[in-house]
Amino acid sequence: MKTLAELIRWRAAQHPDCIALEYEQRSTTYAELDRRANRVANALIQNGVRPGERVCVLDLGHDHFFETIFGIAKAGAVFTPVNWRLAPTEIAYVIEDARARLLFVGPAFAEAVHTIKERLKSPLTIVCYAASHDVWPTYEAWRDSAVDSDPHSEADEQDAVWQLYTSGTTGNPKGVEITHHNLFSGLASGLLTGVKLTPGDRALVCLPLYHIGGAGYAVNLVYSGMTIVIANLFDPAGVLRLIEERQIKQSFLVPTMLNFLLQDPTCGEVDFGSLETIFYGASPMPTELLERAIDRFDCSFIQAYGLTETTGAVCFLSAEDHAGAGARLRSAGRPAFGVDIRVVDSSGDTCPTGEVGEILIRGGSVMKGYWNQPEASREAVVDGWFHSGDAGYFDTDGYLYIHDRIKDMIVSGAENIYPAEVESVLFKHPAVLDAAVVGVPDERWGEAVKAVVQLRPGSAADEADLIEHCRRHIAAYKCPKSVDFAESLPRNPTGKLLKRELRERYWAGYSRRVN
């Protein structure tokens, strides 16, 4: 059976002495990771955790976090990480929604958990990753109180093994149920990207482990026996140092991270000779940023397009695709083997080549559904097709271009305007460090195009300059009617622009268009 428990058991048998995890000065072999996962599983079972039960984890990334991920799987339970950026009430929402009875928490979040614990409707057992608390057991002692024999809990490939909450730029987060089959459908496709996967080679995991680009990417690495080097928080100078010191061969980064790395003052001194491949995705990649990154890191780049609901990547822009063509760099690439992608109009008909519509995705990696939300699940997955909410189109060569979230589309007069296209033009202006485009109320057109821009320190540009710049690149109706300047733009930890927050400022007093 292809289960997550079997993966670590099998991998430990194949390469027991190979290093699985490196975190700060600690390292863990695959055999040790497997045995510790057994202890975690046995301790969970002793604590009454039952197969299929959700177990929450709230912390930055570290080696013990990975032991927990595999331990939960070995107990037949469901790994349910909590976004550590959430406010205490939101954390409480996730724990209660998941009906979790046990939570692993890091010392940095102990205070927040302490605040909400009393308010929860059901009792919550807490295990703390450090001895920072006088009541809760400390992880290592708790883990080592259990034996290290494999509990061999039975699991079905169609059972949920992870429940990841959507980063939710709108509304309450929903628990995305990911099965073993979902995980391994995607993994097999990933192996076909032509990247060299050598057991023991080091890869850097710096996305949060509550994100599919963190945990999902890490499972890919375990699948191929690589060594996971963990960065627990994204500190650009620290990550640059790790790449050189640990001889990192590959990593998965989001565009904002790449931008931060390139802007770091130490970036020019770092030797990137070990780097073979950088995967990127999770939010739109400005072409200009990608070109600078390719130039500086001088390695293969592969774009992975996907969503939590598709267990990550379903579409790849290959290293070869990055080599020549300029225009193709704006594409998300082509569907992975076994993934069907359609672009449909509002009546559900397939759009002609080049025409923008909603992206639908079908394949083995499409989630089981949203936890306890049968209605939302039925709306999201129809006849096996996941309705992504992303707008995009195919070109004549079968390359997919992501335009934007359908919900972020601006309707001005009779025209549909996709903010991503306008943002991409703004990024080409030398004075622009960050930019967002939203629709704002307009008496005449319903909505008008508004740009919110963060200027590069030491650069200058005014509203007229930027509008003029846009007019040189795109149709007049798409250009911003007005530009506001900001100190920084609201983004979630994976770099996604929080358009809702931006829109709220302009739509106060209006009854629509905030979500």
Next chain:
Amino acid sequence: MKTLAELIRWRAAQHPDCIALEYEQRSTTYAELDRRANRVANALIQNGVRPGERVCVLDLGHDHFFETIFGIAKAGAVFTPVNWRLAPTEIAYVIEDARARLLFVGPAFAEAVHTIKERLKSPLTIVCYAASHDVWPTYEAWRDSAVDSDPHSEADEQDAVWQLYTSGTTGNPKGVEITHHNLFSGLASGLLTGVKLTPGDRALVCLPLYHIGGAGYAVNLVYSGMTIVIANLFDPAGVLRLIEERQIKQSFLVPTMLNFLLQDPTCGEVDFGSLETIFYGASPMPTELLERAIDRFDCSFIQAYGLTETTGAVCFLSAEDHAGAGARLRSAGRPAFGVDIRVVDSSGDTCPTGEVGEILIRGGSVMKGYWNQPEASREAVVDGWFHSGDAGYFDTDGYLYIHDRIKDMIVSGAENIYPAEVESVLFKHPAVLDAAVVGVPDERWGEAVKAVVQLRPGSAADEADLIEHCRRHIAAYKCPKSVDFAESLPRNPTGKLLKRELRERYWAGYSRRVN
């Protein structure tokens, strides 16, 4: 959906201009292969072939054969190759068992088909790969009478797409139903063997395409976009020349083929510099032969153990495993990810480490069943576990050793003797070219161990020499009591010894023990 039709469609989109097939002086790109498969599919549909229908193919390997394999899949039908070593009555048996209404045949077998055609109960449409017949349409004209647009026949991953007849050393051959899911479960595991898979690199396919080691291996190559170089018959000098001339990177060979290559007079002059990996399997590999092959070919060796009923390899002895240890070279390696293997005794209990029992296999690549043989299917696959009929044991490191077919085991007195062990010792003798061990009637012990040996030309050894040689290596009760000498041993085309034929000579007049 991961289907065989989707594989070639997807691969052609990824690398349209990459060469898919090389056969003699012809070459076919992936885009051409996809379009020709469309034509074959449309022609089949025009001929009334319906989804799920078995379509037979009887020929040596060539590029048109591959177009046929993918064309049948694109029509939603089931590729049912016929072993070309079979006698006309056996060929008729397979065609009738499969209820095939259409047969592709090569000119070399037209005569045989002509003989049986009149005797068949149902009409059979015949398409001939060459213009050797005045009534049957010729393949290329027949194919090109249909359009090259993709018929996009719907298929389910759990549908049968191939029906391979077991090479059947005993009884009537059975049709093994292999689904799309079976094919792709195994393929994902194969990608984890650490072999470099670069689109456009050349691999040699020289096993017959009615064998899982031929067609199944070839699908692996399409999966990774490699170029398949086809040897239609195994001619040692020709294969050696192809390896050097075409710069072959990898191949799948059976032990007998390796032996023939090493014995060929031209072998010493060939430059094997391009070779990276040789996969081998399908029958037991004598250690001595393996060592000579590693020495001469000087590339990575990977053993793949599996059966038609498991869609090929379920166990791999990795390149690393071949590097150091002598004893480990006798092992079939360790289970692939997602494959469960147990060794059980006659009452179905798991055997302790080191103890020989029957090998049971569970996983996504275990066949759907035997076509139209519900009883045989129920006996073969119990609770998802395929009963392989192979005898073997696990060592303490989790390596599987195949001892023999359960049915080939010799019971002499109270002792179980596995012929493969004795044969392996005989192969160590410098005068032995080929050897088989069977049980023969014995008044006192029920069965006695008999060796049948083919001596190396120019070498000499008598019965006493060989028995003495065995006594130095294995327990006395396992040693041959007698040795017969033969000009050659009966083997099937994939190198499997036909023990039944050998035993028949000794058991004439007895009521048991021929099968």
